[in-house]
Amino acid sequence: MNSGAARLSLWLLLTPFLLWIVLLVLVPHLQMLRVSFQVRESWDTLAWGLEQYQNFFTESYYWRTFVRTGVMSLFTTFLTLLIAFPVAWYIARLARGRARGLLFLACLIPFWASELVRTYGWMILLRESGLFSSWLQALGWADGPVEMLYNDVAVIIGLVYNGLLFMVVPLVTTLDGMDENLVEAGYDLGGNHLTVLREVVVPWAMPGIVSGCIVVFMLTLGSYLTPILMGGKDSAWFTGQIFTQFITRFNWEQGAALGVLLLVLSSLMVWLGLKLSGQSLRKVMG
Amino acid sequence: MGIESDLFCSGLVRRFGNNAAVDHVSLDVPAGTFFSILGPSGCGKTTLLRLLAGFDRPDEGDIHIRGARMNDVPPNRRPVNMVFQHLALFPTMSVGDNIGYGLKRQKVPASDRRTRIARVLEQVGLPGMENRNPGELSGGQRQRVALARCLVLEPTLLLLDEPLGALDLKLREQMKIELKHLQKAFGTTFVYITHDQSEAMVMSDQVAVMNDGRFEQVAPPEELYREPATPFVAGFVGDNNRLAGKLESVRDGLADLRLDDGSLIRGRLGQAAPNIGERADLYIRPESLVLGGDALKPEYSSLRASVTTTLFDGANSRLEADSAGQTLYARLPQDGSAPRLREGASVQLAWDPMLARVFAPGVA
Numbered sequence: 001m002n003s004g005a006a007r008l009s010l011w012l013l014l015t016p017f018l019l020w021i022v023l024l025v026l027v028p029h030l031q032m033l034r035v036s037f038q039v040r041e042s043w044d045t046l047a048w049g050l051e052q053y054q055n056f057f058t059e060s061y062y063w064r065t066f067v068r069t070g071v072m073s074l075f076t077t078f079l080t081l082l083i084a085f086p087v088a089w090y091i092a093r094l095a096r097g098r099a100r101g102l103l104f105l106a107c108l109i110p111f112w113a114s115e116l117v118r119t120y121g122w123m124i125l126l127r128e129s130g131l132f133s134s135w136l137q138a139l140g141w142a143d144g145p146v147e148m149l150y151n152d153v154a155v156i157i158g159l160v161y162n163g164l165l166f167m168v169v170p171l172v173t174t175l176d177g178m179d180e181n182l183v184e185a186g187y188d189l190g191g192n193h194l195t196v197l198r199e200v201v202v203p204w205a206m207p208g209i210v211s212g213c214i215v216v217f218m219l220t221l222g223s224y225l226t227p228i229l230m231g232g233k234d235s236a237w238f239t240g241q242i243f244t245q246f247i248t249r250f251n252w253e254q255g256a257a258l259g260v261l262l263l264v265l266s267s268l269m270v271w272l273g274l275k276l277s278g279q280s281l282r283k284v285m286g
Numbered sequence: 287m288g289i290e291s292d293l294f295c296s297g298l299v300r301r302f303g304n305n306a307a308v309d310h311v312s313l314d315v316p317a318g319t320f321f322s323i324l325g326p327s328g329c330g331k332t333t334l335l336r337l338l339a340g341f342d343r344p345d346e347g348d349i350h351i352r353g354a355r356m357n358d359v360p361p362n363r364r365p366v367n368m369v370f371q372h373l374a375l376f377p378t379m380s381v382g383d384n385i386g387y388g389l390k391r392q393k394v395p396a397s398d399r400r401t402r403i404a405r406v407l408e409q410v411g412l413p414g415m416e417n418r419n420p421g422e423l424s425g426g427q428r429q430r431v432a433l434a435r436c437l438v439l440e441p442t443l444l445l446l447d448e449p450l451g452a453l454d455l456k457l458r459e460q461m462k463i464e465l466k467h468l469q470k471a472f473g474t475t476f477v478y479i480t481h482d483q484s485e486a487m488v489m490s491d492q493v494a495v496m497n498d499g500r501f502e503q504v505a506p507p508e509e510l511y512r513e514p515a516t517p518f519v520a521g522f523v524g525d526n527n528r529l530a531g532k533l534e535s536v537r538d539g540l541a542d543l544r545l546d547d548g549s550l551i552r553g554r555l556g557q558a559a560p561n562i563g564e565r566a567d568l569y570i571r572p573e574s575l576v577l578g579g580d581a582l583k584p585e586y587s588s589l590r591a592s593v594t595t596t597l598f599d600g601a602n603s604r605l606e607a608d609s610a611g612q613t614l615y616a617r618l619p620q621d622g623s624a625p626r627l628r629e630g631a632s633v634q635l636a637w638d639p640m641l642a643r644v645f646a647p648g649v650a
C-alpha cells in the first residue's frame with residue numbers, strides 16, 4: 001500500500017513538471033525543428049530540404065549578424081562579470097546583517113519592473129532630449145543636445161544592466177561559502193592582492209562565475225527588447241532577424257531555421273566555455 | 287630584548303570598543319623554542335595571534351621579530367606563517383600546489399620548487415603525495431600538509447591556532463607528540479595557542495597562561511603546575527581542589543586557614559597573598575591528598591570528609607568527598623594501596639602544607 005501511495009504522490013509531483021517540459025519546451029522545439037526543414041515550393045506544396053540552413057551560411061547578412069550578436073553577448077557577459085564581482089564580494093564578505101539584506105534588495109528592486117520599463121528608463125536618461133544630455137549642456141560640456149542612444153555602447157549598457165542580478169546571485173552564493181581563512185592564508189604565505197585573487201578566490205568562485213556567465217550569456221543572446229529599443233534600427237541583433245522572418249516577412253520556415261541555429265550555436269558556445277574553464281555543467285548548476 | 291629572541295613583544299594592546307581583548311601583553315620567545323599560549327576561549331589568545339601574523343594591528347605596543355619591528359609590515363611580508371584552526375588548505379589545489387604556493391610567491395624556480403616540496407613532504411611523513419587532493423586526505427594527513435605548507439618557507443616563526451582541535455582524541459594524542467618532534471627537527475620557533483592544557487603541557491618549552499587579555503604567568507610547564515603564581519593558574523592548569531576560608535595567621539611562609547566549619551588547615555602562601563583576617567582560598571592537587579591513617583607525618587595538615595562516591599578511571603581513578611559542603615577530589619592509587627571505601631564513610635584527607643597554595647580569592 002505504502003509503495004503504491006508513494007508512487008502516486010511521485011506522479012502527482014512530477015505531472016506539472018512533465019507537462020511543462022513536454023508542452024512548453026519539447027513540443028514547440030520539435031515543431032520548430034520540423035518547420036525549419038520544410039521548403040515552400042509553391043503556395044500549397046512543401047518539400048523537405050536544407051534551403052533555409054543554406055541561406056544562413058550563404059547570405060552573409062545572416063551569419064554576420066549572428067557573429068556580431070555572439071561577440072557582443074560575450075563582451076556583455078565579461079563586462080557584467082567585472083562589475084558584478086566586486087558587488088558580490090562586498091555583499092558576501094564585507095556587508096553584515098541588515099546592510100547585506102538591503103544591498104541584495106537593491107540589486108533585486110529593478111527587476112520588479114519589466115524589461116520594457118527598465119529599458120525606457122535608460123532611454124529617458126540617454127536620449128537626445130534626455131537627462132544626461134541636458135546636464136552636459138547645463139554644465140557647459142556640450143554645445144548642443146547629445147544623442148547617446150542608438151549605438152552599440154547604449155545596447156551594451158542596457159544588456160549589462162539587465163544581466164547584473166543574474167551574475168550577482170550565483171557569485172554571492174559561492175563567495176559566501178568561502179572560508180575567510182583561505183584569503184588570510186593566501187596573504188600569510190606571501191601572496192599580494194592580485195595573486196590571492198587569481199590563485200585562491202577566483203578558482204574557488206569558478207562554479208559561480210561559470211554559472212553566472214552561462215545565464216547572462218544566454219539571456220543576452222536571446223534578448224530582444226533592449227537591443228531593438230536602445231540600438232534602434234541598426235542594432236542588427238539576431239533575435240531581431242528571427243522576429244522579422246516570422247512576423248514581418250511571414251517566412252516561418254526561415255525563422256524556424258534561424259531559431260534552431262541560435263539554439264545550437266549558443267549551446268555550442270556554452271559547451272566550449274565549460275571545456276575551456278574546466279568546469280562541468282553538473283558542478284556549475286549544483 | 288634578548289639578542290637570541292625570535293619574537294619580542296612589549297605592552298601589546300588591542301581594544302574592541304571599550305573592551306581590551308589583549309591588555310598590555312609582553313612576551314619574549316627565544317629562538318628554536320616551543321611557546322604556548324594557554325587560556326579559556328574568549329581570553330584574547332586568537333586576537334594576540336592575529337596581531338603576530340599581521341591580520342590585525344595593535345592599538346599600543348610593539349612587535350619585534352628577530353629584532354625587526356613588525357607593526358607596519360603586512361602579513362605577506364612577515365617572516366611568519368600560520369597554521370589555521372581549520373587549516374585553510376586551498377581546496378582547488380593539489381597537495382603539491384598547496385605547498386608550492388608560498389615558494390611560487392618567493393619566485394623559487396620550478397625545478398627547485400619540486401625538490402623542496404618532495405623533501406618537506408618526506409619530512410612530515412607524506413612522501414609522494416604531491417598529486418593528491420586535500421579533500422582525499424585524512425584529518426591527520428591534512429594537518430601535516432598544513433604544517434608542510436608553512437615549514438617549506440622556512441619561516442622565523444610558525445604560529446599555530448589550535449590546529450589539533452578538529453581531530454579525534456587518539457589522533458590528537460599522536461599529533462601532539464609528532465608536532466613536538468617536528469618542531470625539534472626543523473628547529474623553527476613555534477607559537478602555539480590552545481585551550482587544551484594537556485597540549486600546552488606536553489609540547490611546550492614555555493607556557494603563557496592567558497586570562498582576560500593578560501598573561502597570568504609565563505613559565506615552563508612543570509613550574510606552572512607546581513608553582514602557580516595566581517589563583518587562576520592554580521585553578522586552570524591541572525585539576526585542583528579549592529577550599530575557601532579565612533586567613534588566620536602566617537608563619538615562615540605557611541598560612542593557617544580557618545574554614546567555615548571551624549577546622550584549621552595549612553598551606554604555603556602564594557604570591558597574590560591576602561591580608562590576615564581576609565577571605566582566602568587554599569588549592570591542593572588531588573594527587574597531593576593522602577588518605578589518612580598511620581602514614582601521616584606530624585607536619586601534615588588534614589581534614590575530615592565523608593565519601594560521596596568513587597570514580598574509577600584506571601590510573602586516573604578518584605575519590606569524591608564532601609567536607610562541610612566543599613567538594614574534594616583525591617587520587618585513588620590503583621596499586622592496591624588505597625583502602626576500599628563505601629559511600630558515606632568518613633575519611634581523613636591529609637597533605638603536605640608545602641604542596642598547597644593559599645591565594646586571595648581570584649576570579650577563577
